[in-house]
Amino acid sequence: xxxxxxxxxxxxxxxxxxxxxxxxxxxxxxxxxxxxxxxxxxxxxxxxxxxxxxxxxxxxxxxxxxxxxxxxxxxxxxxxxxxxxxxxxxxxxxxxxxxxxxxxxxxxxxxxxxxx
Amino acid sequence: xxxxxxxxxxxxxxxxxxxxxxxxxxxxxxxxxxxxxxxxxxxxxxxxxxxxxxxxxxxxxxxxxxxxxxxxxxxxxxxxxxxxxxxxxxxxxxxxxxxxxxxxxxxxxxxxxxxx
Numbered sequence: 001x002x003x004x005x006x007x008x009x010x011x012x013x014x015x016x017x018x019x020x021x022x023x024x025x026x027x028x029x030x031x032x033x034x035x036x037x038x039x040x041x042x043x044x045x046x047x048x049x050x051x052x053x054x055x056x057x058x059x060x061x062x063x064x065x066x067x068x069x070x071x072x073x074x075x076x077x078x079x080x081x082x083x084x085x086x087x088x089x090x091x092x093x094x095x096x097x098x099x100x101x102x103x104x105x106x107x108x109x110x111x112x113x114x115x116x
Numbered sequence: 117x118x119x120x121x122x123x124x125x126x127x128x129x130x131x132x133x134x135x136x137x138x139x140x141x142x143x144x145x146x147x148x149x150x151x152x153x154x155x156x157x158x159x160x161x162x163x164x165x166x167x168x169x170x171x172x173x174x175x176x177x178x179x180x181x182x183x184x185x186x187x188x189x190x191x192x193x194x195x196x197x198x199x200x201x202x203x204x205x206x207x208x209x210x211x212x213x214x215x216x217x218x219x220x221x222x223x224x225x226x227x228x229x230x231x232x
Contacts, residue, residue: 043153043161043207043222056219091161101149101211101218102168107161 002026004108006092012114013082021077021111023092032075033093033105034067036060043091049075050098082115089113118143120208122223129198130231136183137193137226139208145169148212150191152182155205155225164206167191198230 005024013019025032034046048055049067066078075094079086089112093105119142129135141150152164167175167182175182179199183192195202208223 042224043209045219045221048219056217058219089159093161098218101147101213102166104163104166106163107153109158109160112159 004092004094004106006090006108006111008111009109010112010114012116015084015115016081019079019082019113021079021090021092021113023075023077023094023108024073025075025092025094026096026106027073029094029096029106031055031095031098031103032067032069033095034077035091035093035107036088037091037110038085038088046077048098055098079113082113084115087113087115118145118210118212118214118221120210120221120223122208122226124226125224126227126229128229128231129195131200132197134194134196135198135228137195137206137208137228139191139193139223141189141191141208141210143189143210143212143214145212145214148210150182150184151209151211151220152180152191152193153207153209154202155207157204161207165193195228200230200232203228203230 007022032049037043047057047061064080089110091110092108095103095105121140148169150167154162165177165180167184179196181194205225207225211220
């Protein structure tokens with residue numbers, strides 16, 4: 001069964017460093033998403049991406065964040081200068097369609113980012 | 117603004133019993149979708165079930181059903197015949213067309229523990 005994969009599973013970095021979180025969405029999916037979940041809290045939407053551009057982004061997704069689809073398979077989230085409060089689980093998701101209200105998004109296993 | 121409320125931080129159920137996880141929502145939009153996700157201790161997010169605001173029938177997927185009460189703005193998840201593998205965090209989420217934005221909103225989750 002096709003699945004979304006994410007690497008690394010755990011990333012530890014120093015405050016102020018740049019990190020790149022990588023995701024490989026399901027191959028025939030066209031819509032990609034990043035979410036984050038601070039430990040013990042709810043999942044928060046960061047950004048959606050389609051046709052090589054951002055479709056929507058939340059208030060969390062400020063200038064420190066960027067996304068890219070560098071090739072036909074990878075989808076990356078870059079945090080330019082990490083802060084302590086960026087420590088969280090980051091989930092990538094993909095969907096075949098963007099049915100506005102309904103679209104089944106398939107989530108990856110997540111990358112746990114720890115900023116020291 | 118959209119809001120999802122899950123008032124039960126933790127629930128316990130005996131194996132093979134049914135359990136209801138509560139979710140109430142708030143939106144001024146007429147068109148919206150409600151989702152439930154399961155997050156086991158391994159961390160991944162697993163889509164369980166979807167209910168559209170215009171769906172007249174309650175959604176069902178195997179042992180999962182959604183008790184949708186539109187007037188009360190509730191979308192409770194019912195798990196029948198609980199299994200030990202159902203122990204996990206459960207998140208209710210909503211997507212609505214809010215000013216052209218379809219950013220999903222998640223609740224804080226309910227931790228379900230199934231006892232043998």
